[in-house]
Amino acid sequence: MNGEQKSYIATINSSQPEEIFIKKTGWEEIVLPAHAHNKEQIIYTLSGTLRVQIGNTNYFVPEKHIAWIPAGVEHELCSHNRLVSLVIFYLSFEEADVMNGFSIYNTTSVIAENLKFIASKGKLIRRDTQADLFQFTLSFFKLLPSMSPVREILLKTLVIPDDQRLVPVLHYITEHCGENLKIETVAKYFGFSVRNLSRLFFRSNIRFSLYLNYQRVTRAIELLADREKTLSEIAYEVGFSTPNNFNRVFRQITGMSPGQFVKMKNE
Numbered sequence: 312m313n314g315e316q317k318s319y320i321a322t323i324n325s326s327q328p329e330e331i332f333i334k335k336t337g338w339e340e341i342v343l344p345a346h347a348h349n350k351e352q353i354i355y356t357l358s359g360t361l362r363v364q365i366g367n368t369n370y371f372v373p374e375k376h377i378a379w380i381p382a383g384v385e386h387e388l389c390s391h392n393r394l395v396s397l398v399i400f401y402l403s404f405e406e407a408d409v410m411n412g413f414s415i416y417n418t419t420s421v422i423a424e425n426l427k428f429i430a431s432k433g434k435l436i437r438r439d440t441q442a443d444l445f446q447f448t449l450s451f452f453k454l455l456p457s458m459s460p461v462r463e464i465l466l467k468t469l470v471i472p473d474d475q476r477l478v479p480v481l482h483y484i485t486e487h488c489g490e491n492l493k494i495e496t497v498a499k500y501f502g503f504s505v506r507n508l509s510r511l512f513f514r515s516n517i518r519f520s521l522y523l524n525y526q527r528v529t530r531a532i533e534l535l536a537d538r539e540k541t542l543s544e545i546a547y548e549v550g551f552s553t554p555n556n557f558n559r560v561f562r563q564i565t566g567m568s569p570g571q572f573v574k575m576k577n578e
Contacts, residue, residue: 316343324349328403329438331448333430336397343388350401352380353452354388355418355426359395359536363388365413371529374536375423377416377455384413391533398430402449416459425451472515480508481522488526489550494519527551528564535573542569 323332332350341361354361354377361372363380364387372378380386382403418426429436429448438445472478480501484492497519498508512519527549534545546557546569561569 320346320348323401326350326401329445331436331445332401333432333434333436334397334399334401335430336395336399341388341390341395341397345385345387347383347385348380348401349382350403351382351452353400353402353455354378354380355398355400357396357398359390359392359397360533361388361390361395361397363413370413370415371532372415373532375418377418377422377426377459379414379416379455381412386413391530393537393539395536398426400429400448400452402452404449404453414456416455419459422455422458472511472517474511474515477511477515477517480511481517484519484523485526488523488530489548491550492523523550524560525564528561531557531561531569532572535569542573545569 319334326332341359345364354372356372356374356376356378358374360374361378363370363372363378365380365384370378416422429444429451432441432444436445436448472481480497483497483500494508495505498505501508503511509519531545531549534540534548540548542557543554546554549557551557551560558568561567561572565572567575
């Protein structure tokens, strides 16, 4: 974390509940080690994707989605995209209004327009000088959960297994998902028999093929956000033998084809 980032976090943590901060990132790399804020942090992925690490769990936030990080929750942020642009809101609620737990929301045209409107008002909204705008912003974010359903897919990209011997195995699968991975080759690499590794997966309620496909589709969504490759190129890069296989698995996991996903996020 550089000096500017540390200074901004310190500013947020020393601010008053009657202040709402708005930060826009440029087209830049996002790498922030573990930190926390005393305000709710709401991140809109305007361009690119984001990974949020909370405790032992890594969450994936696709492009044009919203991540809500509760106040006081330690987290890390990073992106595997070449460039990423975010709009981040920091605000405080009365205790009874605070969100419960980390959440990821999809955006609609109405939500996007309201986010754009609020973000256009500068870097700081104060209750004493902009009372109406301040109250509107709080009310909008209170209503956000009812305006957009929580995304149930592609949230947790790193499963925490019951058996710690699987942790490096899952990291390896994530890092090498674009290769022609088979459970036999992974077992040999880590010195397991196929039977023993299969048993470890079974006991942790993880399916090797499903976990691998989740990592591949997650990586595909990151590549789609970079807008540098065709769907066929992405299919091969993330490890699928044919574009048809890519389309089938992508639809199984996301509920839509890659083409439909691209169209949705561009609307």
